[in-house]
Amino acid sequence: MSHELIALWQRLFPLGYAIQVTGDTLCGSANTTLGPVHVLGTTNHVAVNSRIALTLAQQVMDCMLQDEETHQPRPIIMIADTQGQELSRREELLGLNGYFAHLARCVEAARLRGHRLVTLIHGEAVSGGFLAFGLLADAIVALPQVEVRVMDLRAMARITRIDYTRLTELAQDSPVFAPGPENYWRMGGIHELWTQEDNWAERLVAQCGGDSQDTRAALGLERKGRLLAFSVAQRVLHATPATPKA
Numbered sequence: 583m584s585h586e587l588i589a590l591w592q593r594l595f596p597l598g599y600a601i602q603v604t605g606d607t608l609c610g611s612a613n614t615t616l617g618p619v620h621v622l623g624t625t626n627h628v629a630v631n632s633r634i635a636l637t638l639a640q641q642v643m644d645c646m647l648q649d650e651e652t653h654q655p656r657p658i659i660m661i662a663d664t665q666g667q668e669l670s671r672r673e674e675l676l677g678l679n680g681y682f683a684h685l686a687r688c689v690e691a692a693r694l695r696g697h698r699l700v701t702l703i704h705g706e707a708v709s710g711g712f713l714a715f716g717l718l719a720d721a722i723v724a725l726p727q728v729e730v731r732v733m734d735l736r737a738m739a740r741i742t743r744i745d746y747t748r749l750t751e752l753a754q755d756s757p758v759f760a761p762g763p764e765n766y767w768r769m770g771g772i773h774e775l776w777t778q779e780d781n782w783a784e785r786l787v788a789q790c791g792g793d794s795q796d797t798r799a800a801l802g803l804e805r806k807g808r809l810l811a812f813s814v815a816q817r818v819l820h821a822t823p824a825t826p827k828a
Contacts, residue, residue: 583601583603584625587603587608587625590704590725591612593782593783594612594659594702594782594783594786595612595613595614595783596783597612597613597614597615597783598612598613599611599612599613599621600612601621603625606624606625606626606628606634607622607623607624607625607628607634607637607638607641608621608622608623608624608625608661609621609622609641609644610622612659614783614786614787614790615783615787616657616787616790616791617656618656619656619657619658619659619790620645620648620656620657620658620659620697621658621659621661622638622641622642622645622658622659622660622661623638623659623660623661623662623663623702623715623716624638624661624662624663624664624711624715625661625663625704625705626663627663627664627665627705627706628663628664628665628711629664629665629666629667629668629669629711630664630666630667630668630682630710630711630714630715631667631668631670631673631678632673632676632677632678632681635678635681635682635684635685635714636681636684636685638685638688638715639681639684639685639688642658642685642688642689642691642692643688643691645658645692645697646691646692646695646697649695649697655692655695655696655697655698656697657697657698657699657700657790658692658697658698658699658700659700659702659786659790660699660700660701660702660715660716660719661701661702661704662701662702662703662704662705662707662712662715662716663703663704663705663706663707664705664706664707664708664711664712664715664716665706665708665711666708666709666710666711666712667682667709667710667711678710679710682710682713682714683714685714685715686714686715686718689715689718689719690718693720693794698720698721698790698791698792698794699718699719699720699721699794700719700720700721700722700723700786700789700790701715701716701717701719701721701722701723702723702725702786703716703722703723703724703725703728703730703763703772704725704728705728705729706728706729706730707724707728707729707730707731708729708730708731708732709731709732709733712730713732717771720792720793720794720796721773721774721789721792722771722772722773722774723772723773723774723775723776723785723786723789724763724766724767724772724774724775724776725776725782726776726777726778728763729761729762729763730761730762730763730765730766730772731761731762732761734761735749735750735753735759735761738759757769757807757808758807758808763775765807767805767807768802768805768806768807769798769802769805769807769808770797770798770799770800770801770802770803770804770805770807770808770811771798771802773789773798773801774789799811799812799815800812
C-alpha cells in the first residue's frame with residue numbers, strides 16, 4: 583500500500599481501519615465515531631475494465647451480505663480514483679457497458695437496502711469509470727487537488743464538431759462545458775469540496791449520517807450551475823397525465 587493511501591486512511595479513520603489493496607482495487611472496513619463502515623473502491627488512476635467492474639460489483643454485494651444478518655446496514659465509503667473506462671477493442675466486444683450497468687444496479691441495490699453511500703474522489707474521476715460507480719452515491723466529496731471530468735475539451739470538440747476555441751470560451755461561463763471539481767460542485771454533482779485544513783474524519787461522519795434524498799438538481803439551481811434541471815424535473819413530477827383519446 584502506498585504512503586499516500588496510508589496517509590489518507592489515517593486522516594479519514596483515526597479510530598482504526600483494515601483495508602487491503604489488491605492490484606488497482608481496495609476493500610475493507612474502518613471505524614468512525616458513528617460506528618464501523620465498509621470501504622471499497624479503485625486506486626492508481628486505473629482504467630476500469632470488465633474485470634474491475636465485476637470486482638467492484640462483488641465487493642458491493644459482499645457488503646450487503648455481511649450486514650444481512652444484523653439488519654443494520656453500514657455506510658459504504660467508495661473511493662474513486664479512475665482515468666475512466668478502459669479504451670480497448672476487447673472491452674468493447676465484451677460489452678463493457680453491460681458490466682457497468684451491472685455495477686450500477688448493485689450500487690442501487692445497496693442503497694435500497696439502507697446503506698448510506700458516500701464517494702470520496704481521490705486522484706481522478708473521469709468518464710464511465712466514475713459514472714457507473716462513484717457518481718451514484720448519496721453524497722460525493724472531492725478531496726484537494728483532484729481531477730474531475732467527463733470528457734476532455736479537445737475530445738468534446740471532435741464529437742460535437744464545435745470549435746475547440748469556442749468550447750474553451752463556453753467553459754469560462756458555463757460549468758457544463760468545463761472540467762474540474764469546482765464546476766461539478768456548481769452543477770450539484772459534487773456535494774462538498776474539502777480542504778487540507780478540514781477535519782476529514784469529522785466531515786466524513788457528518789456525511790455518513792445523512793439521508794438518501796437526491797438533491798443534486800436543487801443544488802445545481804442554488805449554486806447557479808444548472809438553472810433548468812430542477813424546474814423541469816418538478817414539472818414532470820407534477821404533470822397531469824394526458825387523457826387517452828377514445
